[in-house]
Amino acid sequence: MTLTDWIGFIGVTILLIAYFLNLTNKLSKESLGYLSLNFIGAGIACFASILLDYMPFIILEGSWTIVSAYGIFQYFKKK
Numbered sequence: 001m002t003l004t005d006w007i008g009f010i011g012v013t014i015l016l017i018a019y020f021l022n023l024t025n026k027l028s029k030e031s032l033g034y035l036s037l038n039f040i041g042a043g044i045a046c047f048a049s050i051l052l053d054y055m056p057f058i059i060l061e062g063s064w065t066i067v068s069a070y071g072i073f074q075y076f077k078k079k
Contacts, residue, residue, distance in 0.1 A: 013041070
């Protein structure tokens with residue numbers, strides 16, 4: 001595996017952990033932990049997609065990162 005593969009693997013793993021923790025009711029979708037894991041995981045996966053120069057996943061993961069950032073912003077706005 002290349003470095004780019006490892007970067008993508010780490011990002012996707014973080015996203016899957018967030019999803020699993022949400023499905024098992026360990027993290028709610030409104031929690032800072034869930035939003036942060038999504039933001040970090042999607043950002044890392046987006047970076048790997050940029051390194052691969054694969055536009056469909058750059059758009060997907062970039063959008064996921066932006067949506068997660070918006071969720072984090074809303075989280076702190078409510079506090």
